[in-house]
Amino acid sequence: MADAERQQHGPGDGGRPHFLIVAYGIQSHLNPCRVLARRLLQLHDADGSGPVLATLSVPLFTHRRMFPSSGNGEPEGPEAADGAISCVAFSDGVDDGTTARGPEERARRRRASAESLFAVVARLASRGRPVTCIVCSMMLPWALDVARERDIPLAVFWIQPATVLATYYHYFHGYGELIASHAADPAYEVTLPGLSRPLRIRDFPSFLVDTTGGEVGKVVNAVFCELFEFMDEQRQNVKVLVNTFDELEPAALAAMREHLDVFAVGPVVGSSAEARIHLFNHAGADKTRYMEWLGAQPERSVVYVSFGSIWTYSKQQMEEIADGLRRCGRPYLLVVRKDGRQEDVSRCLEDVVQERKGMVVEWCDQPEVLSHPSVGCFVTHCGWNSTLEAMALGVAVVAAPSMFDQPTNAMLIEEEWAAGVRGERNGEGIFSGPELARCVELVMGDGARAVEVRKKVESRKGMARDAMAPGGPAERNLRSFVMEVQSSDEARRKDTNTISPPP
Incomplete structure (x- = not known):
C-alpha cells in the first residue's frame, strides 16, 4: 500500500479514532451494533482531546427500512442521522433483502458488498473522517476483504456469548472431527479446553451439529471457518468484542483470552428509553x-x-x-x-x-x-x-x-x-x-x-x-479497546512515516 493511501486510514477530524461499525442487516445484529456505536460515541480518545467517532454502516435494503423518508438511500448519498449516529449504506448489488442462493450468486454479492464498502471507507476519508478500525458483526466476509485489502485493523463484534465463541473456536481448532462424528447423539459430551463444564451435542450451536446436510448450515459454517482463519492470520491486527460480562462467563472469557484479543463489553442491550429499530411492520401496535x-x-x-x-x-x-x-x-x-x-x-x-x-x-x-x-x-x-x-x-x-x-x-x-x-x-x-x-x-x-x-x-x-454502570467493567473494557486501537494505529503510522537513514 502506498504511503499516501495508508495515511488515509489514520485518525482524522482532530486526530480522533473513527470506528466504522458494519452490521449484518437483520434486527438481532442491528440493535446491538447501534448500542455499541452509541457507547463508543460517549468515550474520549486516549489523550482526552475529543470524543471517539463512530459510523454505522448497514445494507442498503436495511437502510431504506430504517429511514423510509430519506428517499432511496443510495450508497453514494448523504449520511443519515440515527440520533447521534451517522448511518451509511452499502450495496450487495441486489438490495432486495433476500438471501443469496448458490455459490456464484454469493460470490457476486460478496464482491459487490466489498466494492461498496471500499467506497464508503474512501468517502469517509474524503470527508475528513478516515476509518481507524472496522468493527463487523460476525458473519460479514466482505468486511474481512476490505480490512485485508486496505490494511485497516478489524474488530469482530461477537453478539453471542463467550461460551459460543469458545465452541466455534475449538471446532475449527482441532475438535471439529470429534464433534461431527458424534453429531447424531444428543447426549454425547465433549470437553472443550477452559470451559467450566462439558457440552452435550444438544448444547452446541445448531449448525455445528447439523446432520441434515442442509445448504444453509454448510454456508454458515464456511463463513465462520473463514472468520477464524482470518483471525489466526491477522492475530496482531484483530480484536474481538464480546457481548457478555466477566462475572457472567468468567471461565469462557479467560479461556478465549489465551487465543484471541478479547474484550467483554456487555451487556450491550438497549434501555427502554432508547428507540430501537424494528425491521417489520408494527404500525398497528398500541x-x-x-x-x-x-x-x-x-x-x-x-x-x-x-x-x-x-x-x-x-x-x-x-x-x-x-x-x-x-x-x-x-x-x-x-x-x-x-x-x-x-x-x-x-x-x-x-x-x-x-x-x-x-x-x-x-x-x-x-x-x-x-x-x-x-x-x-x-x-x-x-x-x-x-x-x-x-x-x-x-x-x-x-x-x-x-x-x-x-x-x-x-x-x-x-x-x-x-x-x-x-x-x-x-x-x-x-x-x-x-x-x-x-x-x-x-x-x-x-x-x-x-x-x-x-x-x-x-x-x-x-x-x-x-457491569453496565458508568465507569464499570463494560465501559473500562471498551475504553481499553479504543486505546489499544489508537496506540496501534499511531505506531503503524509512525513506522510508515519513518525514513530510513542513508547507508
Missing part, C-alpha cells in the same frame, strides 16, 4: 394499551411470550402455545408478528383473544415490558439479545431453543446460571402446551426450584447492573 394492561396485573403474575424477530409460528405451534397458556391459568402477554402470519394462525389467535385471559399483540417494547413488575417469566426462543435483556432486567426464563446459538444459551440459563428452565421440543420440533405449562410452573410457582430461580435472577440482575 403501546399504551398493553402497558396499561400490564399495570392492572399483580406483581410477577404475567407470562410474557415472544420468540424473536425471525421465527414465525406454524398453526400447530400456535395451537400448542394457546393450550399451554390455558393450562397455566395465568395472565399472559403474547407477541405474534402480523407480517408473514398464516391465515390459520390468525384464526387460532382469534380464539385465544376471545378467552380474555391475556393480551395478544403484534409488537411490544421488550425492554420496557421486561422491566414491568407484573412480568413473572419470559418464554423465549433464547436468542442472545433476549437472554441478555432477561438477565439485565431480572426476569426468569423459560427457554424453548431451536437453532443458531439458542441451544447453548438455554444450557447456560438452566445449568450454568440457574436463571430459568429449558423446555423440551417434541420429535416434530414443537414446544407442546403441557411442556410450556410445566416449565412456567417451575419458575413461577411456589416450589423450591422457583424460589432458587428468583434468587439467581436477582443476583444476575445486580451483576449486569454493575
Whole structure:
C-alpha cells in the first residue's frame, strides 16, 4: 500500500479514532451494533482531546427500512442521522433483502458488498473522517476483504456469548472431527479446553451439529471457518468484542483470552428509553394499551411470550402455545408478528383473544415490558439479545431453543446460571402446551426450584447492573479497546512515516 493511501486510514477530524461499525442487516445484529456505536460515541480518545467517532454502516435494503423518508438511500448519498449516529449504506448489488442462493450468486454479492464498502471507507476519508478500525458483526466476509485489502485493523463484534465463541473456536481448532462424528447423539459430551463444564451435542450451536446436510448450515459454517482463519492470520491486527460480562462467563472469557484479543463489553442491550429499530411492520401496535394492561396485573403474575424477530409460528405451534397458556391459568402477554402470519394462525389467535385471559399483540417494547413488575417469566426462543435483556432486567426464563446459538444459551440459563428452565421440543420440533405449562410452573410457582430461580435472577440482575454502570467493567473494557486501537494505529503510522537513514 502506498504511503499516501495508508495515511488515509489514520485518525482524522482532530486526530480522533473513527470506528466504522458494519452490521449484518437483520434486527438481532442491528440493535446491538447501534448500542455499541452509541457507547463508543460517549468515550474520549486516549489523550482526552475529543470524543471517539463512530459510523454505522448497514445494507442498503436495511437502510431504506430504517429511514423510509430519506428517499432511496443510495450508497453514494448523504449520511443519515440515527440520533447521534451517522448511518451509511452499502450495496450487495441486489438490495432486495433476500438471501443469496448458490455459490456464484454469493460470490457476486460478496464482491459487490466489498466494492461498496471500499467506497464508503474512501468517502469517509474524503470527508475528513478516515476509518481507524472496522468493527463487523460476525458473519460479514466482505468486511474481512476490505480490512485485508486496505490494511485497516478489524474488530469482530461477537453478539453471542463467550461460551459460543469458545465452541466455534475449538471446532475449527482441532475438535471439529470429534464433534461431527458424534453429531447424531444428543447426549454425547465433549470437553472443550477452559470451559467450566462439558457440552452435550444438544448444547452446541445448531449448525455445528447439523446432520441434515442442509445448504444453509454448510454456508454458515464456511463463513465462520473463514472468520477464524482470518483471525489466526491477522492475530496482531484483530480484536474481538464480546457481548457478555466477566462475572457472567468468567471461565469462557479467560479461556478465549489465551487465543484471541478479547474484550467483554456487555451487556450491550438497549434501555427502554432508547428507540430501537424494528425491521417489520408494527404500525398497528398500541403501546399504551398493553402497558396499561400490564399495570392492572399483580406483581410477577404475567407470562410474557415472544420468540424473536425471525421465527414465525406454524398453526400447530400456535395451537400448542394457546393450550399451554390455558393450562397455566395465568395472565399472559403474547407477541405474534402480523407480517408473514398464516391465515390459520390468525384464526387460532382469534380464539385465544376471545378467552380474555391475556393480551395478544403484534409488537411490544421488550425492554420496557421486561422491566414491568407484573412480568413473572419470559418464554423465549433464547436468542442472545433476549437472554441478555432477561438477565439485565431480572426476569426468569423459560427457554424453548431451536437453532443458531439458542441451544447453548438455554444450557447456560438452566445449568450454568440457574436463571430459568429449558423446555423440551417434541420429535416434530414443537414446544407442546403441557411442556410450556410445566416449565412456567417451575419458575413461577411456589416450589423450591422457583424460589432458587428468583434468587439467581436477582443476583444476575445486580451483576449486569454493575457491569453496565458508568465507569464499570463494560465501559473500562471498551475504553481499553479504543486505546489499544489508537496506540496501534499511531505506531503503524509512525513506522510508515519513518525514513530510513542513508547507508
